[in-house]
Amino acid sequence: MVTYTKRDIVRTVADKMDVPLNQAEPWVESVIESLRDKMMAADPTCRIELRNFGVFEVKETKAKPKARNPKTNEVIYVPAHRKTHFKPSKKLKKFLKKPLSEVKGDD
Known part of the structure; x- marks a missing residue:
């Protein structure tokens, strides 16, 4: 990578x-x-749209009152928070969906 x-x-x-x-x-x-x-500065969400590249978003997540710590199996509370998300543009998404053999020039 x-x-x-x-x-x-x-x-x-x-x-x-x-x-x-x-x-x-x-x-x-x-x-x-x-x-x-x-x-x-998102209060609490925002969307940044860059044409021909993609969209960055700040989204809210829900609180999880009964989440589980996988290491200890302990039930924990996870409060609501924000997270980032990226959605690629159609052009970028189309390129990323090409088979690797086409991109690398193998055959």
Whole structure:
């Protein structure tokens, strides 16, 4: 599995925009920070829609009064909280559904 970091994204943006890394880094940082701030300010839910990429959502979960700790079998209470969810765009979803043999170029 390949893991990409923020630095990798900065490199990609710098290459696409034909600018030095130190100029592209604040742009990427600003976008990530803006998304994070909007999600953290959700009261209690929010939806961030990025066309041709996908939708980020902050959703509420229900409280679970009779959840079970699988390690100890102890019954515990899990309070209601929020969680994030990502739904890919049609274009991205269509690409991800392609058989791996098509994507990798095997045959």
